[in-house]
């Protein structure tokens with residue numbers, strides 16, 4: 001790793017607690033370099049001193065490093081498997097499910113989970129924990145307001161029931177919003193809660209180094225109940241899941257043994 005980036009990583013870690021060395025280097029560097037070049041800096045050292053002087057630039061950096069894209073029912077087919085196969089079998093064992101959407105971004109994912117759970121249990125029992133490292137996305141998630149393009153995959157009945165048009169946006173209904181609790185959490189450094197029946201962590205592990213991923217798989221496995229299920233993103237198969245006491249129950253779903 002070159003010295004300019006290495007020093008930047010150290011500085012950011014002491015400023016924010018975020019350890020960029022656990023994110024894939026080439027990808028992260030490319031994203032940050034294109035940002036600093038656009039803002040007129042020529043290396044990471046200059047960029048870091050800019051970040052300390054301009055608050056806006058600091059927020060822009062955080063935004064660029066976290067990549068917040070999300071949508072409701074992202075990869076629709078997988079959510080069908082969750083609804084028709086995974087959740088019914090979890091509910092056979094336990095009628096109160098402890099559910100976590102990890103790296104939830106702007107909230108589309110935990111709200112999708114809540115909509116699906118509402119079909120399978122009384123709304124009063126639906127509860128979802130949703131966490132992300134980025135305050136900004138959590139604040140947006142709590143507003144529950146989305147442009148039409150994030151709703152492309154929402155089934156019509158769910159859309160009618162739980163999403164109301166407001167101007168050019170759609171607002172998630174209060175009853176769904178009430179079921180989700182948002183919290184700030186850095187997956188790479190903060191402790192995990194435990195005894196989850198279902199953990200959904202999608203489209204964030206791809207940004208981490210292999211070493212960081214391995215640590216996280218162990219932590220996620222440790223946070224699951226026996227027979228609890230870990231649901232990952234559609235490019236994120238776990239190689240040799242058995243090493244983490246997990247076994248594949250369907251594509252992108254792993255069960256704690």
Ligand SMILES: C[S@@+](CC[C@H](N)C(=O)[O-])C[C@H]1O[C@@H](n2cnc3c(N)ncnc32)[C@H](O)[C@@H]1O
Nearest residue numbers: 066068070103105133134186187188202203204
């Ligand atoms: C591409 S979004 C994925 C959103 C959603 N899970 C989905 O699949 O649509 C990635 C999210 O991971 C979050 N993130 C990145 N690093 C993180 C970390 N160390 N701890 C917690 N969240 C993190 C980002 O803030 C961003 O909101």
